[in-house]
Amino acid sequence: NAGVMQNPRHLVRRRGQEARLRCSPMKGHSHVYWYRQLPEEGLKFMVYLQKENIIDESGMPKERFSAEFPKEGPSILRIQQVVRGDSAAYFCASSPQRGTYNEQFFGPGTRLTVL
Amino acid sequence: AQTVTQSQPEMSVQEAETVTLSCTYDTSESNYYLFWYKQPPSRQMILVIRQEAYKQQNATENRFSVNFQKAAKSFSLKISDSQLGDTAMYFCAFMKLDTGTASKLTFGTGTRLQVTL
Numbered sequence: 221n222a223g224v225m226q227n228p229r230h231l232v233r234r235r236g237q238e239a240r241l242r243c244s245p246m247k248g249h250s251h252v253y254w255y256r257q258l259p260e261e262g263l264k265f266m267v268y269l270q271k272e273n274i275i276d277e278s279g280m281p282k283e284r285f286s287a288e289f290p291k292e293g294p295s296i297l298r299i300q301q302v303v304r305g306d307s308a309a310y311f312c313a314s315s316p317q318r319g320t321y322n323e324q325f326f327g328p329g330t331r332l333t334v335l
Numbered sequence: 336a337q338t339v340t341q342s343q344p345e346m347s348v349q350e351a352e353t354v355t356l357s358c359t360y361d362t363s364e365s366n367y368y369l370f371w372y373k374q375p376p377s378r379q380m381i382l383v384i385r386q387e388a389y390k391q392q393n394a395t396e397n398r399f400s401v402n403f404q405k406a407a408k409s410f411s412l413k414i415s416d417s418q419l420g421d422t423a424m425y426f427c428a429f430m431k432l433d434t435g436t437a438s439k440l441t442f443g444t445g446t447r448l449q450v451t452l
Contacts, residue, residue: 255440261445262442262445263440265441279439309378324440326380328377328378329379
């Protein structure tokens with residue numbers, strides 16, 4: 221069973237461009253979380269999605285950021301008109317269906333660099 | 336809202352020795368989980384140990400154990416017989432237990448542990 225996959229692992233964008241980060245959860249997992257790790261900081265929650273639904277987006281910046289998890293295909297975190305402050309590592313985690321407790325399994329992260 | 340505080344930005348320990356990493360948290364929740372994650376230079380997040388708040392017994396996983404003091408809202412990690420492969424950033428994390436649904440993790444700022452010869 222393959223783990224959580226994220227691509228690309230490294231992404232370089234110029235200011236004003238769009239960044240698309242992809243996350244394929246583990247097989248059988250229907251919950252996806254996105255976290256952002258700024259340099260020398262801990263991970264901060266951005267958004268929690270189930271298939272075709274955003275459950276909690278309390279950590280998402282109000283502008284330029286969006287996320288989706290379609291019925292088919294990976295979850296996408298999209299950042300429009302990137303700025304230097306968006307440079308960070310973006311981690312995706314997945315967990316199985318709802319339950320009392322479900323461990324979140326992390327992907328290797330995508331390191332975004334904005335020039 | 337929950338907060339997690341790690342007051343030790345960096346720690347160093349000699350191989351085979353024991354080290355304790357500190358973590359405190361603040362919450363008004365009564366049901367929750369606490370975690371320690373390891374992030375080696377590869378940046379992969381690896382779950383080290385988990386503690387359910389309703390359990391009084393401290394969790395243990397091989398060389399890793401925790402000292403969970405619920406009243407003091409303290410959750411320290413003890414690494415025994417430290418190995419060079421333990422060199423990493425260690426993050427303490429909190430998860431509210433929301434019956435029937437998964438929940439987000441709240442992380443501390445991390446402690447960088449260096450194991451030396």
